[in-house]
Amino acid sequence: MDQGTRYDVLIIGAGVVGNAIARELSKYKLKIGVLEKELDVGMGTSSRNSGVIHSGIHYKPGTLRAKLNVLGNSMFERLCRELKVKMSYIGKLTVAQEDSEIKSLYELKEQGEANGVPGLQILKRDEMEKLQPGVGGILALYSPSTGIVCPYTFTIRLAESAFRNGVSFWLGKKVVAIEKRFDTFLVKTQDGETFTSRVLINSAGLYSDQICRLLGIEEYKIYPCRGEYLILDKRLGHHLKTLVYPAPHHGKAGLGIHLTKTVDGNILIGPSNEYVNSPEEYATTREIMEVLLKEGKELLPDLETSDVIRSFCGLRAKQTPPEVGGFRDFVIEHRKEIKGFINLLGIESPGLTSAPAIALTVKDLLEEVLTLEEREDFLSELPGFTGYFSELSYEEKMDLISKEKDYGQIVCRCEGITKKEVIDAIQNPLGVKTLSSLRYRARVMMGRCQGGFCLPRIVEILTKEFGFRPEDFLLHREGSYLFTGNVR
Amino acid sequence: MKREVVVIGGGPAGLAAAISAKRAGARDVLIVERDKRLGGILNQCIHDGFGLHRFKEALSGPEYAKRFIERLDAEGVEYMLDTMVTKLGRDKTLELSSAKGLKRIEAKAVVLAMGCRERTQGAIMLPGTRPSGIYTAGQAQNLINLQNIMVGKRAVVLGSGDIGLIMARRLLLEGCEVVGVYEILPYPSGLPRNIQQCLLDYGIPLHLSTTVVEVHGERRLTGVSVAKVDPNRRPLPNTTSFIPCDTLLLSVGLIPENELSREAGVEIEPMTGGPLVDDTLMTSLEGIFACGNVLQVHDLVDHVSEESELAGLFGARFSEGELRPLGEYTSIRPGPGIRYCLPQRVSRERDFFLSLRVKEPMRDKKIVLLDENRKRLIQKSFPRLHPAVMVRLKVMVEKIAKAKGLEVRVE
Numbered sequence: 001m002d003q004g005t006r007y008d009v010l011i012i013g014a015g016v017v018g019n020a021i022a023r024e025l026s027k028y029k030l031k032i033g034v035l036e037k038e039l040d041v042g043m044g045t046s047s048r049n050s051g052v053i054h055s056g057i058h059y060k061p062g063t064l065r066a067k068l069n070v071l072g073n074s075m076f077e078r079l080c081r082e083l084k085v086k087m088s089y090i091g092k093l094t095v096a097q098e099d100s101e102i103k104s105l106y107e108l109k110e111q112g113e114a115n116g117v118p119g120l121q122i123l124k125r126d127e128m129e130k131l132q133p134g135v136g137g138i139l140a141l142y143s144p145s146t147g148i149v150c151p152y153t154f155t156i157r158l159a160e161s162a163f164r165n166g167v168s169f170w171l172g173k174k175v176v177a178i179e180k181r182f183d184t185f186l187v188k189t190q191d192g193e194t195f196t197s198r199v200l201i202n203s204a205g206l207y208s209d210q211i212c213r214l215l216g217i218e219e220y221k222i223y224p225c226r227g228e229y230l231i232l233d234k235r236l237g238h239h240l241k242t243l244v245y246p247a248p249h250h251g252k253a254g255l256g257i258h259l260t261k262t263v264d265g266n267i268l269i270g271p272s273n274e275y276v277n278s279p280e281e282y283a284t285t286r287e288i289m290e291v292l293l294k295e296g297k298e299l300l301p302d303l304e305t306s307d308v309i310r311s312f313c314g315l316r317a318k319q320t321p322p323e324v325g326g327f328r329d330f331v332i333e334h335r336k337e338i339k340g341f342i343n344l345l346g347i348e349s350p351g352l353t354s355a356p357a358i359a360l361t362v363k364d365l366l367e368e369v370l371t372l373e374e375r376e377d378f379l380s381e382l383p384g385f386t387g388y389f390s391e392l393s394y395e396e397k398m399d400l401i402s403k404e405k406d407y408g409q410i411v412c413r414c415e416g417i418t419k420k421e422v423i424d425a426i427q428n429p430l431g432v433k434t435l436s437s438l439r440y441r442a443r444v445m446m447g448r449c450q451g452g453f454c455l456p457r458i459v460e461i462l463t464k465e466f467g468f469r470p471e472d473f474l475l476h477r478e479g480s481y482l483f484t485g486n487v488r
Numbered sequence: 489m490k491r492e493v494v495v496i497g498g499g500p501a502g503l504a505a506a507i508s509a510k511r512a513g514a515r516d517v518l519i520v521e522r523d524k525r526l527g528g529i530l531n532q533c534i535h536d537g538f539g540l541h542r543f544k545e546a547l548s549g550p551e552y553a554k555r556f557i558e559r560l561d562a563e564g565v566e567y568m569l570d571t572m573v574t575k576l577g578r579d580k581t582l583e584l585s586s587a588k589g590l591k592r593i594e595a596k597a598v599v600l601a602m603g604c605r606e607r608t609q610g611a612i613m614l615p616g617t618r619p620s621g622i623y624t625a626g627q628a629q630n631l632i633n634l635q636n637i638m639v640g641k642r643a644v645v646l647g648s649g650d651i652g653l654i655m656a657r658r659l660l661l662e663g664c665e666v667v668g669v670y671e672i673l674p675y676p677s678g679l680p681r682n683i684q685q686c687l688l689d690y691g692i693p694l695h696l697s698t699t700v701v702e703v704h705g706e707r708r709l710t711g712v713s714v715a716k717v718d719p720n721r722r723p724l725p726n727t728t729s730f731i732p733c734d735t736l737l738l739s740v741g742l743i744p745e746n747e748l749s750r751e752a753g754v755e756i757e758p759m760t761g762g763p764l765v766d767d768t769l770m771t772s773l774e775g776i777f778a779c780g781n782v783l784q785v786h787d788l789v790d791h792v793s794e795e796s797e798l799a800g801l802f803g804a805r806f807s808e809g810e811l812r813p814l815g816e817y818t819s820i821r822p823g824p825g826i827r828y829c830l831p832q833r834v835s836r837e838r839d840f841f842l843s844l845r846v847k848e849p850m851r852d853k854k855i856v857l858l859d860e861n862r863k864r865l866i867q868k869s870f871p872r873l874h875p876a877v878m879v880r881l882k883v884m885v886e887k888i889a890k891a892k893g894l895e896v897r898v899e
């Protein structure tokens with residue numbers, strides 16, 4: 001077997017969880033590989049969520065979810081600084097509409113405090129109004145440590161940082177068979193390749209039960225539960241100063257449909273809550289879109305139908321079937337009977353928030369198998385600047401354009417994305433060459449015209465400057481070709 | 489940097505406005521264009537039919553543009569290409585970005601001529617998956633006509649806007665099977681002449697009161713579900729059928745591109761999606777004018793040129809201090825049968841063109857302009873009226889000189 005495929009640690013799944021683990025472990029002297037079935041990292045749940053860094057008030061004290069949420073939240077600021085990812089602690093109001101809901105606010109506060117959530121306060125109307133003008137309700141719980149982050153930028157940057165520190169990313173490699181021979185895992189991918197490792201980490205998200213089954217572990221089953229969203233034009237972004245959630249209704253799962261602001265200033269309406277049959281059921285539906293629009297219009301009176309930019313959905317990796325509902329705690333375990341197999345399963349919300357803390361937990365479990373030795377040459381920082389060129393000051397922009405004229409050429413008019421940013425995205429360190437990889441990295445084709453204007457320009461850049469032929473263009477997945485050839 | 493008149497956008501509207509401003513005596517006129525050439529959307533319109541009114545000739549898009557670009561050069565109008573206006577202030581200062589760096593310009597008058605963009609899959613809330621193979625008609629037009637790239641082999645066109653009709657024919661001519669054009673309304677939204685020349689002449693079926701209700705395919709588009717709709721445009725149960733196809737072209741409407749205008753504080757009229765203007769095409773901000781598709785979506789470029797020449801002329805007059813500042817206005821309201829009319833307010837000092845669209849197709853009707861006492865000031869008969877066909881009426885100032893409020897209606 002050739003050297004290139006033998007690892008100390010193999011990670012299955014390059015979502016936020018797999019990538020956070022890869023980056024954490026890249027601080028040690030280990031040979032690490034990540035196997036991902038899609039052509040880019042973060043194409044599963046990690047790019048399809050609300051992007052909220054939860055405070056940790058919602059989970060029962062003593063659970064992994066509570067503990068890892070609060071710890072993860074506290075790690076975000078530094079991590080985002082190192083990875084040059086935009087984030088902001090914009091805070092959250094959980095609002096009671098009627099007297100019957102007040103009790104639940106105090107319960108949440110108590111629970112949050114038991115979990116170690118900092119700064120929780122019960123606010124009266126006038127104080128609520130100061131934080132969010134026009135907010136309804138009679139009383140609110142304020143959690144200042146709730147934040148927002150762009151979930152796919154965060155996921156991608158974790159991978160890029162891990163890559164910079166020597167982790168290999170194998171994209172388009174779906175794991176289809178696993179065998180354990182003595183102390184070595186033999187991991188086969190769909191294209192017939194075999195990778196080996198001493199430690200195998202399952203962070204396959206919605207497919208983590210299937211990975212378990214490949215190893216003969218039958219006790220888990222994942223029930224995908226869809227959450228649909230609408231993304232709204234930035235025009236409305238100024239309405240939300242902080243996040244506003246309804247108080248929990250007793251006996252109801254999910255956090256309720258609400259508005260969330262993204263770090264880029266758009267508003268999300270959602271998510272809905274429907275169990276679906278397969279982990280690939282990423283279709284949005286007319287019924288839910290209509291409900292979301294209606295509820296959105298109630299929450300934002302000046303919302304017009306034309307403000308909807310796009311709909312999308314994500315799937316929650318639930319461990320409970322529809323008839324049971326509710327939540328179960330994260331599974332994070334070292335399977336002693338299959339020594340070296342670290343299993344992560346049911347990482348639904350707050351999985352994004354918890355990812356950095358999950359990575360630390362996995363590191364501890366790893367020490368049961370391997371001795372870890374820190375590297376002196378770990379690079380914590382990624383190069384570049386945080387955010388987008390368009391967000392810099394006039395002087396900073398002038399300075400950058402004088403060094404690099406492509407910063408002066410705007411390719412995406414809606415978001416003001418420059419040619420330099422597009423070219424950097426095309427030349428991304430992981431070598432991903434799909435159009436969606438450019439969307440997620442450079443934010444092109446993401447604005448109100450959804451690529452109406454910039455897609456032809458990006459096609460031109462890829463054709464003229466990178467030698468793409470029409471047949472080379474893929475949207476996101478294998479088989480998602482854009483063009484059928486030349487016209488003549 | 490200072491300029492008398494700055495025109496944002498070098499498409500048909502910007503070209504006509506700039507030439508006219510220069511001819512009207514503005515000393516320096518500047519066009520700022522983000523593309524690498526002048527002409528805007530005309531460059532990708534290789535079909536003919538441009539200039540029938542103005543030049544009494546059927547020109548292609550690039551030929552029509554060329555006539556204006558030659559005049560622009562002859563007049564000595566300055567232009568910047570590959571340059572984007574990133575900010576416009578209410579004081580008529582502009583911020584520009586190009587490979588040469590950033591620049592600030594102070595203008596005495598600004599003409600908005602940024603055109604429009606196409607409505608997308610998201611904006612019409614099309615349910616389903618997100619496969620490749622879904623294009624707006626204009627995107628496909630750019631790829632096919634300017635980049636020699638073919639988008640698919642079997643296409644469905646959703647919406648019967650003019651670009652969709654033209655692209656249905658274009659795809660067919662290039663060997664792509666075109667299953668049909670599906671329109672949610674009970675009548676087509678493109679020009680009657682395009683229905684004839686692009687669909688009927690080529691045997692492409694047009695399905696009215698029908699829409700795409702779902703998109704299928706996880707990688708490339710595998711097909712769409714279509715269904716009939718009721719008069720409220722809601723899909724009718726049991727009328728859904730699946731059409732296999734690898735391409736979906738969207739021609740579901742155009743939206744005036746007014747983000748710069750909005751940020752500057754220009755008041756936008758919800759019905760047109762463009763600025764509210766007066767009879768000089770001045771917006772709610774003094775010295776800022778608007779014309780072409782950024783003002784209202786046109787169906788004929790000839791009208792765009794005519795409208796824009798006026799915007800350019802008044803822009804020049806304003807920059808010379810010859811146009812009096814915003815004063816008292818008489819408003820013009822759309823009455824029964826009228827979707828919108830423009831300008832929305834007039835000074836009663838000069839003749840002007842009244843542009844309007846009707847709400848639905850009609851035969852043998854009159855368009856009437858009434859004053860506040862329901863007195864008929866102007867009326868004109870039309871054998872046919874159609875929302876796809878913009879009506880332009882010249883209004884003489886004598887007719888409205890005493891009116892305190894105006895209304896247009898169909899009778």
Ligand SMILES: Cc1cc2nc3c(=O)[nH]c(=O)nc-3n(C[C@H](O)[C@H](O)[C@H](O)COP(=O)(O)OP(=O)(O)OC[C@H]3O[C@@H](n4cnc5c(N)ncnc54)[C@H](O)[C@@H]3O)c2cc1C
Pocket residue numbers: 012013014015016017018035036037038041042043044045046047048049050051052053054173174175176203204205206207208211226227228271314315316317347348349350351352353354
């Ligand atoms: C609607 C919704 C809203 C949410 N909102 C929030 C929020 O606001 N805040 C928050 O903290 N959390 C939120 N979450 C939860 C959070 O998004 C998830 O917990 C997190 O993204 C899970 O990451 P992951 O890496 O486990 O899964 P994924 O991102 O799904 O990654 C798993 C990866 O494994 C790959 N894979 C699967 N099978 C194989 C195989 N056989 N071989 C190779 N690769 C494979 C997949 O392609 C995928 O890339 C939300 C979730 C949903 C659904």
